[in-house]
Amino acid sequence: MDSNEKYMREALKEALKAFDLGEVPIGAVVVCKGEIIGRGHNRREQSKQAIAHAEILAIQQANDHLGNWRLEDCELFVTLEPCPMCSGAIILSRLKKITFGTTDLKAGTCGTLMNLVQDRRFNHYVEVESGVLQEECAMLLKEFFALLRLRNKERKQGI
Numbered sequence: 001m002d003s004n005e006k007y008m009r010e011a012l013k014e015a016l017k018a019f020d021l022g023e024v025p026i027g028a029v030v031v032c033k034g035e036i037i038g039r040g041h042n043r044r045e046q047s048k049q050a051i052a053h054a055e056i057l058a059i060q061q062a063n064d065h066l067g068n069w070r071l072e073d074c075e076l077f078v079t080l081e082p083c084p085m086c087s088g089a090i091i092l093s094r095l096k097k098i099t100f101g102t103t104d105l106k107a108g109t110c111g112t113l114m115n116l117v118q119d120r121r122f123n124h125y126v127e128v129e130s131g132v133l134q135e136e137c138a139m140l141l142k143e144f145f146a147l148l149r150l151r152n153k154e155r156k157q158g159i
C-alpha cells in the first residue's frame, strides 16, 4: 500500500468515528516525517461548535504536539475537500501539502468552488493532491446521508 493510501486509511478511521457518533463522517490526520501527530473527526453536533471540523481539530492537535503553530514539514490527509474555514487554517498553519479523498461540490475550496490554498496572492502555497481512496471516502458520506434521510422519513411517519 502506498503511503498516501496508508494515511488516508487513518483519516477514514477518524471519519468512521464521526459516523458512529451521528456526525457527518469526515476525518483528518496530520503527518510529520512519517508520524501521525494530529487526528480529528467532525464533532460539530457533539461540541455544538460551528468550527469543530476534522481538519481544525487535527491541526490543533499537531500544533500542541510540536509546540509550534507552524506545520511547515507536515501534510494533512482529509477524506473530504476542505471548506473555506479549513483552507484558511491550512494556509495559516503553513502546511506543506494536503491530500483529500473526494471533492466537495458545495463547499470545497481546494480546487472545486475556488482554490484558496493555491492562490499566489497569499504568502503561502500548498501542494494539493486529490482522489486518494476517493470511492471509499465518498461512499461513507453517501451512506450517512441515505441513513439520515431514512430516519427523517421514519420520524415523519411515526415509525
Ligand SMILES: [Zn+2]
Pocket: 053, 055, 082, 083, 084, 085, 086, 087
Ligand atoms: Zn472545514
